[in-house]
Amino acid sequence: MSHQQIEKLRQKLDEINLQLLQIINERASVVKEIGEIKKRYGVQKFDPIREKDMLERIVQHNEGPFDDNTVRHLFKQIFKASLSLLEDDHKKALLVSRKRQSKDTVVMVGDFPVGGERNVMVAGPCSVESEEQVRQVAQTMRKLGIRLIRGGAYKPRTSPYDFQGLGEEGLKILRRVADEFGLKVVSEIVHPADIEMATQYVDVIQIGARNMQNFELLKAAGSVRKPVLLKRGLAATLEEFLFAAEYIVSRGNTQVILCERGIRTYEKWTRNTLDISAVPILKQESHLPVLVDISHSTGRRDILLPIAKAALAAGADGIMVEAHPEPSVALSDAQQQINLAQLEELLKQLRQTYDLV
Numbered sequence: 591m592s593h594q595q596i597e598k599l600r601q602k603l604d605e606i607n608l609q610l611l612q613i614i615n616e617r618a619s620v621v622k623e624i625g626e627i628k629k630r631y632g633v634q635k636f637d638p639i640r641e642k643d644m645l646e647r648i649v650q651h652n653e654g655p656f657d658d659n660t661v662r663h664l665f666k667q668i669f670k671a672s673l674s675l676l677e678d679d680h681k682k683a684l685l686v687s688r689k690r691q692s693k694d695t696v697v698m699v700g701d702f703p704v705g706g707e708r709n710v711m712v713a714g715p716c717s718v719e720s721e722e723q724v725r726q727v728a729q730t731m732r733k734l735g736i737r738l739i740r741g742g743a744y745k746p747r748t749s750p751y752d753f754q755g756l757g758e759e760g761l762k763i764l765r766r767v768a769d770e771f772g773l774k775v776v777s778e779i780v781h782p783a784d785i786e787m788a789t790q791y792v793d794v795i796q797i798g799a800r801n802m803q804n805f806e807l808l809k810a811a812g813s814v815r816k817p818v819l820l821k822r823g824l825a826a827t828l829e830e831f832l833f834a835a836e837y838i839v840s841r842g843n844t845q846v847i848l849c850e851r852g853i854r855t856y857e858k859w860t861r862n863t864l865d866i867s868a869v870p871i872l873k874q875e876s877h878l879p880v881l882v883d884i885s886h887s888t889g890r891r892d893i894l895l896p897i898a899k900a901a902l903a904a905g906a907d908g909i910m911v912e913a914h915p916e917p918s919v920a921l922s923d924a925q926q927q928i929n930l931a932q933l934e935e936l937l938k939q940l941r942q943t944y945d946l947v
């Protein structure tokens with residue numbers, strides 16, 4: 591008997607659910623119309639004052655049985671969903687977004703895939719200091735089966751009195767040594783006018799954190815047909831990061847790799863704060879491969895292994911690490927680089943769980 595009563599009431603609820611569905615979608619259509627107008631006039635999508643007014647008015651009409659706080663909470667969820675509907679519409683336009691391309695982009699660095707089945711490691715010294723130094727690193731990498739060598743030839747340093755890099759000579763060293771050991775070169779370019787020249791020497795153009803919003807540099811990188819490794823800015827939101835990538839991709843260079851390298855926070859025990867949540871969010875929002883720079887994000891050697899594991903567990907396509915034959919005498923970032931034995935050990939540990947090349 592009571593079972594029948596419940597069934598009847600449930601039928602009623604089913605009907606109400608459908609009515610609610612229809613009405614919230616009707617509401618969403620109106621919100622979208624407002625969104626179109628806002629877009630046309632460049633008005634901010636989120637309007638907290640309007641939301642507050644609406645909540646007040648709704649609560650005034652609330653006759654229960656839900657209490658006012660519950661009603662506020664429910665409607666706040668509706669507003670939130672409406673807002674993300676507006677923002678989704680906006681993001682739909684981005685070429686780098688998942689909405690535009692559901693399939694992962696695999697960036698081919700010559701014959702070497704980044705963002706494919708296997709995780710990658712980019713390793714090498716912070717700065718190119720000499721051919722001998724690069725050769726020692728390359729030899730170890732070859733032995734360990736790591737293919738992507740990094741090394742800075744143009745160094746954007748905080749102090750103008752610090753080592754500024756060997757410039758084009760540094761790129762030549764990288765190219766020569768990489769060819770000798772069958773490796774691919776990743777190196778940072780800081781000036782738009784150098785992009786064209788750099789394509790002769792590097793396999794991946796790196797755009798560093800300090801230049802993430804150097805729009806002329808991004809445009810220049812978008813105009814060539816070389817993979818680009820774009821690092822997240824020191825204080826860039828993920829949205830700004832993706833817009834920076836969009837600058838490159840929208841110019842026709844679709845081969846972009848994103849790199850989370852930590853952001854600036856009040857924490858002093860690490861050089862930067864690794865934003866680990868950036869990894870799954872970027873993978874969700876964008877089809878581009880995502881790497882994590884475990885050296886710059888931490889600035890310290892002692893936590894590289896757990897940080898690398900965290901990055902890969904969070905879904906990163908690979909990690910970047912600074913390695914030097916003798917870190918204590920390195921001309922830059924001496925305290926965060928690992929030596930070659932430590933590189934080997936790090937890789938050994940990671941390979942127990944991950945297929946890292």
Ligand SMILES: O=C(O)C(=O)C[C@]1(C(=O)O)C=C[C@@H](O)C=C1
Nearest residue numbers: 621624635636637640669672673
């Ligand atoms: O009224 C607006 O300006 C809207 O964009 C609609 C709406 C809503 O869902 O009601 C959506 C987002 C804003 O934060 C405020 C209100």
